Amino acid sequence: MEVRTPPAAEKKKESFFQFITRLAVIGAAICVGGYFALKGEDMHALALKGLRLVGMVWLIFGLAPVLLQQAWRDRAKWWAAIRRWMKQQKGQRAMSDTLTPVIAHSEPVSDRSASVVSDQSVPGQFGILLAPYSLLPSNPRPHASSKLRADNAGEIISDALQLAGLPVEGDIQVLNLESGPTLQTVSFQLPPRLQLSKISSKKEDIANHLFGHSLGFDITSATNFRSAAAFVLPHDERAYVYMRDVVQDLINMKGKMALPVIFGKDVRGKPMIQDLAKMPHLLLAGATGSGKSVYINTVLTSLLSTQSPIELRLLLIDPKQVELAVYRGYPHLLSPPVTEPKQAIAALSKIVVEMERRYELLAKTFTRNIVQYNKKMPNEALPYIVVVIDEYADLMVVAGAAVEESVQRIAQKARAAGIHLILGTQRPSVDVVTGVIKANLPSRVAFRLESTHDYRTVLDGAAPQLLGFGDGICRIQGGSPQRFQSASISVEDMESTNFIEDLKAYWINSNQVSALGQEEWDMSEEVAGAAAQDISTELMESEIHDDVPPWEETQEEHLEEEVIAAEPYLAPDDEEDEEEEEADEGEPYEKALKLGRKQGGISVAMLQRSLRIGYVAAAQLLQRMVDEGRVGAHDPERNMRLWITSKEEQTLDDKAMMLNRMKRYICRTRTVKSTELRDLLGVRREKVLQYMQELTDEGFLDPPKAARLGYTIAWSEEEIQQFLAQMDAEDGDDI
Ligand SMILES: Nc1ncnc2c1ncn2[C@@H]1O[C@H](COP(=O)(O)OP(=O)(O)OP(=O)(O)O)[C@@H](O)[C@H]1O
Structure with a gap:
């Protein structure tokens, strides 16, 4: 039998400690013996003194060196713990004021969960966040049972x-x-x-x-x-994996991973945390009831508990209309969960525009990706954007080409721009998940699927039959397939919903975060000012600039806007509109200018509504106005870029207004008297005569027929009535 010989150093260390301990025991025994054997108080006192001395010698020469040695060995661990503690103290001091209401809000609910996980601090780009992890439900069945044990x-x-x-x-x-x-x-x-x-x-x-x-x-x-x-x-009876069981690992990964998300546990029971930013896009497939929605909830909750709205924005597309509705109201959302295909097309095209804008920013700053950019431009840091499409197949059925084009572009390019896609589908057939899309979604997760063919489509290889209820296989970035059990917030739907609501309340009540959120968008505006052109994100940003926060905006308002935005994509058969545009090239820009002048400013949404054009076309028009210096900075109060009136325009505007007022007065009174007109307009007589000449040139007035006669109205009674009706309809000033 092989006997393991301890290394020399270890032997020496042990024997010295043993030696001292042995001496101490002998010394202590002599002292105790002496105490009982000898008589007299002096002798007793001497024995006690000896005992104390022996104890001291053992502590100093025996135990202390061992402890010191141990501490030296673990110095890195200790140092890290001290640094973590100091960081926490600093962060808590900074946030204590603003977080008090959040914690106060959370406390009454907290008794429905045990205090296994305390509120955890998560270091983030903007300090330390305290997510209400203690409210995560506890796992009622953390252990599996099986008839096969080591002994049988x-x-x-x-x-x-x-x-x-x-x-x-x-x-x-x-x-x-x-x-x-x-x-x-x-x-x-x-x-x-x-x-x-x-x-x-x-x-x-x-x-x-x-x-x-x-x-x-x-x-x-x-x-x-x-x-x-x-x-x-x-297993005969499988164990549940709850988020609470692995949340500590998630917290540990914040800082090491850009977008850590909980997957669950692997076949050995080890927690699995993956970085969504590295995937960089995910194809998620599972038949109905396989655990897809539960998994998406876990991924979203992982993101929402570790990332502030400054670090992460979400676009949730939910054609089934129920799965993601619970996230409505999170300040992270770029819009309320999108449920209509038309909305989805519009939203995805906005993401494409945002992606292009980000590429321009990267090029301008000589950076290659969002990480480098955020490091270089910390004051203008860009948030990651995660787009989740819960049922891609449903979307493809109604809006195939338009959706596919955007998804394809995002999947191909968006990684460096910090935009990531999660594409969920019940039917991973090749007509839904086409070759190009698959090629650009290198990370895959499959839950139970209907056929072996489906498994092949998703995983590009054979797979064992999965059991449902969150039993899954993942292939991250084309690596080898890995089986895992997905984590759920809870198997009780109500408990899951409660936590999602608690987390939402945490963010909404977090003054610090909403203040930072405002700041962030202001910073974006600065980027826009410097580059003069981030109108591509203006619609997204306008939600933040609105008086009404995005989560209070009604779905109907949003829907109206989005549907209009989607029209050019979805209504190619609207031939009339198309022809009109084609026939009159350049006209939309004139109309846009008129609108901006009249309203005193312009926004992408206004252009979309008034000209009935899509988001991209509206953004391009606004871009041109910005380039030509027609509009200035975004005004948060009016939620538009304000019109810049040049001197020339001012004069023209004034003149047009004067002529209109004159015409209106003349039509109403059916008289053309220069003295009355002079009083009305408050200008000199020469000016009035000049205006009258202009109106004559326009065909409104007839010139005097003789030297002593005045001007007369050239219009017919019908024309006059029409003009007055038109003026009344507009809200012009009343003479
Ligand atoms: N990780 C999990 N742990 C335990 N049970 C789970 C897990 N995932 C799913 N389940 C169970 O399976 C049921 C169905 O899951 P889920 O709603 O996520 O399915 P789905 O794939 O989204 O189906 P559909 O596409 O029809 O909505 C859940 O109600 C839950 O009881």
Whole structure:
């Protein structure tokens, strides 16, 4: 038998401590003995003194060096803990004022969860955030149960192999037994003369003898062992994985990963946290009831609990209309959850425009991606944008080409711009998830699917049959497939919803965050001012500049705006409009100028509404106005870019107004008297005569027929009535 010899240094260290301890014990024994054996108070006092001395010597020369040595070895750990503590103290001091209401809000609800996880501080780009993790529901079933245990697995497997007709004598030697929340993996030595292929060919029979069905049962070679096989079996009663169980790992990853999200636990029961920013886009497939929505909720809650609205903005597209409705009101949202295909098309095209704008920013700042940009321009840091489409197949059915084009462009380019896609679908058929889209979504997650063909489409390879209820396989960036059990906030829908609402309340009540949010958009405005042109995001930003925060905006308002925005994409058959535009090139810009002048300013939304054009076209018109210096900075109060009136325009405007007033007066009174007109307009007589000449040139007045006669009205009575009616309809000044 091999005896392990301790290294020399270890031996010396141990023996010195033992030596001192031995001396101390002997000394202590002598002192105690002396105390009882000797008589007289002096002797007793001497013995006690001796005992104290022995104790001191042991502490100083025995225990203290060992403790110091240990502390020196763990110095890195200690140092990190001290730094973390100091950082926390600093962050808490900074936020204590503003967070008090949040915590006060949270406390009454907190008694519905145990205090296993305390409110955790998450260092972020903008300081330390305190998400209400203590409100996460506790897992009622954290452990699985199975009939195969270390002590009986060999016997049970041996019986099953024998019953399946395989030549096995005696018990099977179990090499390893690993247990995850859903599955067990039992590795065992192959008996002599029994090949893995032979066992695999009897898979159905073995499964039948083991537990009566083959669902979820798999036979593979055992990793790390030679001539060994492994059975993968579902537990009799699987364990749940709750977010609460792995949230500490999520917190630990904040700072190390840009967008950490909880996946769940792997087959060994180890927490799985992935970085969405690295994926960089995710295709998520699962048949109905497989656990897709639960998974999306976990991913979203991971993001929403670790990222402030300054660091992350979300676009949620939910054609099913119910799955993501609960997120309505989060300040992270770029718009309320989008449910209509037309809205979705418009929203996605906005993301494309934003992506292009970000590329321009990267080029201007000589940076290659959002990380470098945010480092270089910390005051103008861009938030990550995550776009979630809950049922891509449904969207493709109604709005195929338009959606696909945007999704394709985002998938191809958006990574560097900090824009990430999560594309969920029940039907991963090739007509829905086309080759180009698949090629640009290198990370995949599959839950239970209808057919082996579907698994192949998603994972680009064969996969074991999944069990549903969050049993999944992921391939991150084309790596090897990894089985996992997805985490849920809770298996009770109500509990999950409660937490999502609590987290929302936390953000809404977090004064600090809303103040920072405002600042962020102001900073964006600065970027716009410098570059003169971030109108591409103006619509998104306008939600923040609105008096009404985005979460209070009604869905109807938003819908109206989006539907209009989507029209050019969805109504190519609206031939009249198209023809009008084609026939009159350049006219929309004239109309846009007129509108801006009349309203004293302009915004993308106004252009869309008034000219009935899409977002991109409206943004381009506004861009041209900005370039030509027609409009100035964005005015948060009026939620538009204000009109810049040049001197020339001012004069022209004044003159047009004067002429109109004159015409109106003349039409009403049916008289043309220069003295009255002079009084009306408050200008000199020469000016009035000049205006009258202009009106004559225009055909409104007839010139005097003789030297002593005055001007007369040239218009017919019908024309006069029409003009007056038109003026009354407009809100001109009343003469
Ligand atoms: N990770 C999980 N842990 C435990 N149970 C789960 C998990 N995921 C899903 N389930 C169970 O499966 C049910 C269906 O899940 P979910 O609603 O996510 O399915 P889905 O794939 O979104 O279906 P659909 O597409 O029809 O909405 C849930 O109500 C829950 O009971």
